[in-house]
Amino acid sequence: MSSSMLSTFNGLLRERLNDPLRRSSDALIIGTGLTSLLGLAFWALAARWLSTESVGIGAAVVSAVTLLANIATLGMRNGFLRFLPTAGSGTLRFIFTTYTVCALAAIAAAGVFLAGQPLWGQQLGFLTQTPLSMAAFILGTVVWVIFVLQDQVLIGLRHAGWVPLENGLASVLKIAALPVFAFASLWAVFAATVVPSIIVVLAVTVLIRQLVKKKLAASAAVRSEPTSFKTVLGFVVPDHFASMLWFATTDVLTLIVLNVAGPEASAYWYMANTIGYSLYLVTSNVGSALISESVHDPANAYRHARKALRHSAQLVLPAAVIGILLSSFALGLLGEDYAQFATGTLQLILASAVPQLIVGIGIAMARVRGDMLTVLGVYAFTALMLWGGSTFAIELWGLPGIGIMILLNQSLVAVFFLASGRSGLWPDAEHRSLAQRLGEIPRALRRRSNNRSIGQIVPGALASCGVDTSADIRLLTSNSDTLVIAVAAREGATDLVLKVGTSEAANQGIAAHSRALQQLSGALEDPELLGLLPKIVAHRELEGNQILLETRLVGAARTGFDESRLSSGAALATMSALHRATGVEQLIDDAWLEQMVRRPLRVLAQELPGRRAHRTLKRTERRLVQELVGRQVHSSFIHGDLWPGNILFADSDEPRVQGIVDWENAAGQGLPDADILHWWLAVQPKELGGAVVSVLHDASALQSDLAGWDVNLPNQGLGVKNLLVLTWLMHVAAGLNRASTHRVGRVWIVKNVLPVLRALR
Template identity: 30%
Template sequence: MVAGRLQSVRREMSNPLYRNAYALMLNTIVNSGFGLLYWIFAARTYSPEDVGRGSALVNLMMLISVLTTLNFGQALVRFLPTAGNDSARLVRLAYAISTGLGALVAAVVMTYLHLARSPGDPLWVSPGFAAWFVVSTAAWSIFNLQDQIYTGLRSAMWVALKNGVYGVVKLVLLVIVALTSVEDGVFTSWSAPVLALLVPFSLLITRRLLPRHIAESAAEPGSGAPEKNTLRRYMAGDYAGQVFNQATSSFLPVLVIGLLGPQQSAYLLPAQTVFIAMNMLSIAITSSLVVEGSRDPARAHLLARSIARRIAVIVLPAALVIGLAAPLLLLLYGRDYAENASLLLQLLMVSMLPRVVVTLWMTRSRLANRTAPLAVQQLVHAIVVLTGTTLLSPIVGLDAVGWSWLAAELLLAVVLAPVVVRWLRGTHPVQPRTQPVDPDATEVIGRVPDQSTDRIPRVRD
């Protein structure tokens, strides 16, 4: 029986769809675990003032990075699997745009904090720290893009390994810096390992994984980077959707403070954190589906069925267990958290069921290169959640967030379910939307035909 189980596991892991999905799920668990440990260690080794300043600066760096990468990571997951000989150019373009914009915006923000704040202000920065922040933001953008590059190259296990090593080094450096006189130890311990790990993991991509991927995919029919207009439309819609999603998650605690006070906002934090981690598990699984579906659009619906089954046996049971154990889990934070946020966490876990339909629809939209509807979907979700929370909070208090989130997911699932069902049945296959192209003037990244000069510029080594 054991031998049969091992053979079944080997067969499962030999399939790139499942292997990468499990690797990305493992990465989500690793990131969540090390993130929790990091802030526990920080709270025990630094003063509350240092932790508060460090947390603010870390989150500021990540926010700038998220907004300035223009969601290029999702574009890499979608197009890198079939980029062929243009794969390296697509990666370099992502690096150039993300780091350039990230460094520029970080420099503007640091200049403002240095000039507009007084030296005694918690957010005032010295010129030396400002320069370090700019470099760290550019490095963080590349570090995060590498996760999507590994995913697009069907080597997602490196994502979990990279972030696992980063988590360990970050924890060790946090303790070491605490024993020294280094200022801004929290931010330093968070950002310095990124710069140290960037070189070996970048070399892994450029020297090993990219050449192997190019050799394997260059000869496949239709391989090559996307057309300029296709890439622009894809990134524009996906980026708008990401902004709406980021606005919802970031603004929700602020809204709760305004409606119910800071104490209720504190009770929201653990429930929201657990829900985000669970949602990331579903996103991790469907990211693998985007990669494999891009390589074989005709079988995308069959791959989607397999992924849906694995969500049903992994993510949904986990959500059920967390929902049932919510009062016990929240006791780890204190009795007040358990009394005030248990129903909220349970409602968020129930919303994971309709969320499966929404996630599959989002995956199909990405495979079809139709990201404008993604922006509309995220906007509707944000409106329902924020409006519902505002209207229901005087009646049910903090649980208004849970009821509003569940209502938003149910509404979207009902509207989108027919498309998802037809796709899974194979009656509504994915048809990637592309710009009509003159065969004598093919327009892709890095290629410059003689007949046209309107191209995305080549990014050289």
């Protein structure tokens, strides 16, 4: 190898090792392959050194222990990936508390198994012969559940590189222990599996303690808000059920093939599925690394998802093509009958690994979002479709019928993830799902109606304000029933913006905007802050329509996902200066609660039929009133709709605010925290409802972003989640009141209101 080639190879290797996602993914894939090879060697040697009875009984016992341990994980395999990165100073407590709970679950599961042993394992009577034998089986189950969980702990701590070493060591020790315990007859396989695992569990526990202490020391042991038990439970219960459903899907398919097509077909199916499923494991391992990295860095989650998809595809696509071409040859090594009867099935399963790339990444990102309804729904749909369709498919197409069903199922689920926007591959700024496009219909209808209204209303509105009706005009985007028109001024004059109300809601918005600008102009003394506000040129009423003419500020909004986040520090620093300039200390009284809590809740209640929603709103009102009334807070003039579209920046590399527009949602005595939180919600790579729910479950991502932008919430004593709910209420009520003719649709309410209400129950 030439020096240039060696240098290129070293550079690529360093780049790969410096990428946490790819480094973790590669480690997990290597670990899976290494464990499989060493496991094959273990069973080959067991068959050579032990009697057939000892191997068969030992395999059954180990399978029972594995099944019981998987049940006893209680969903914490993915739970560790989801919550460990944000556990902060409580990391060790979280780990060992989980170990304890899962160990108790393992004891209970093993106890139930032993009690019912005559029913489901007549050949395993030796397990219950003595108290010592029962204790050994229970201990083995406890050890195995911790052995399974510690892999996820290492991944969650971003030290997945230890996983192949740990599993490889355990496998080597198992092989070494096999001749040592050969004398134990029926217990030989069990002892050779469990005893090395005890050694590895103890060693890895020490390693985990050191890794956590080192991590906390490096981060100055910053305390984070602990994740609530309710939040963890809300994740792990559906996730555990979904995982068990997925494990059961393959087992039930094997039974279906056995019952419908007989034992030979069952053997062909089992080998085809075992080989084909290896490609699913590639995406699964990458998905585990993706969850950990996305929770560590939520702002770039969609980038991690894209990288994970590319990384998985680089491995799965060529493997699938090669596997399809060589499947007959590979199965022929097992026997001519396998090549004859299982090749088509194997090829279809390998082909299904291609759409499964989208499915695997989509499932991982749903777990990152805490969208457990999607996770559970996908696995339930898969189980029902495969269980329900397999009997029909086998009778119609033979054994390849199951392969057809698997390929069809994975393709349909992949389409669902892409069409619904749940794949996690795009932030909302770049991608619109089918549901989001339906939700945008009211906006499209509004713009179409506004275009028709220009010729009818605008000339008279311009004339009423003393503006030449022949001036060049251009329709601007509006999220309300207000016509917003850019008016080009004559040379040397200032460009203008004309706002025309076309409904009662629009008229009220224009009037509120005008009042806010007048109040702010009187309250602000700083000329720089005053220069950020549009100046009212004329305010008229024409045939029942409010007409407002104001100066058009110079600058451009930065609404792209990346540029809006990069400009967040400058935008919030400017807004915080305005908050300070208008700030006062205020006591929260009943009048304040009426305006900021009760009135928005009444608006929301009018849109939500059903007693359950109304009960949730009432509980939310009682909780907020109880926690806020009588509190001394810092209040100020707030914008009320602070998002990147309402902040204008200078045309330069450095973000510098030149204007703040659209003040119709302003409040003279609001909480400045609401503007800050509204901005944060607006620059998240997800819709409002999902962003709010994520903070209600875990506020660490919000706190991290605010720290990065050097912004503090002025009223942190009220609680971040209370402040967030108030901000959400303000936004939702304003959205519902913004238009009379083309109001927000049901899709918008389903995506942005109902998920939050579920989280508030």
